[in-house]
């Protein structure tokens with residue numbers, strides 16, 4: 001079995017390790033042995049655990065899972081040259097990763113929160129020689145899409161990486177609206193969850209404009225509600241949200 005070496009033992013590392021645990025040996029380098037033990041028990045398989053100080057990445061396949069602000073601090077603790085580094089860090093460019101981490105190759109990936117249930121939409125870019133391997137490794141937590149540039153990966157970060165948070169705002173607000181009109185909270189939440197479950201499948205096959213036309217009866221409820229969303233500039237706000245998040249990714 002091949003070994004995948006995680007640097008960092010946070011939420012994203014755990015989600016990816018869960019996807020890989022039955023087909024790969026897992027090694028994790030972290031700052032705190034207690035947290036590494038907890039990581040192992042949540043993973044329910046035996047892993048190699050190590051502290052980051054002087055950790056040797058020579059020839060290893062590394063999954064780099066720390067926060068963008070910690071690259072320099074973590075990189076100085078590592079020694080040796082990795083075979084390849086797969087980074088999950090938002091906004092952190094290949095050039096910066098290469099500058100701080102010693103590796104023959106770098107691939108950037110952008111998973112999302114649904115990695116925790118094996119349904120991540122993960123975008124990838126970087127060293128083309130590792131495209132197939134990247135798709136296999138990150139494919140363990142959901143769907144992958146290889147993109148041709150880092151600019152596109154940063155835009156995809158704004159869309160699918162941050163996207164779950166935007167949909168949380170919409171889903172919570174819709175349920176709040178139903179409660180405001182008199183629905184019980186538990187019923188409103190159940191109805192909202194059912195809405196997202198069914199919609200999640202429909203949107204895979206059908207263009208959103210076609211779906212919308214299919215729901216909206218002349219002079220009906222949907223047209224009334226839809227008009228309120230347009231008046232509230234929801235469309236413009238979504239476009240603006242992608243712009244702001246993309247810009248932030250270029251600044252990290």
Ligand SMILES: NC(=O)C1=CN([C@@H]2O[C@H](COP(=O)(O)OP(=O)(O)OC[C@H]3O[C@@H](n4cnc5c(N)ncnc54)[C@H](O)[C@@H]3O)[C@@H](O)[C@H]2O)C=CC1
Nearest residue numbers: 008009010011012065066067068070088089090111112113
């Ligand atoms: N949470 C999400 O939905 C997504 C997160 N990401 C990226 O994943 C990366 C990790 O995020 P999470 O796992 O959510 O965060 P987290 O806070 O759960 O994990 C970060 C991990 O980094 C390590 N770390 C933090 N500070 C450190 C330091 N000073 N020195 C050494 N190690 C340190 C620790 O192992 C910590 O567990 C980030 O770079 C983020 O941009 C990417 C896509 C989606």
Ligand SMILES: O=C(O)[C@@H]1CCC=N1
Nearest residue numbers: 090112157161162163
């Ligand atoms: O908010 C962030 O910076 C990270 C990247 C995408 C999701 N979470």
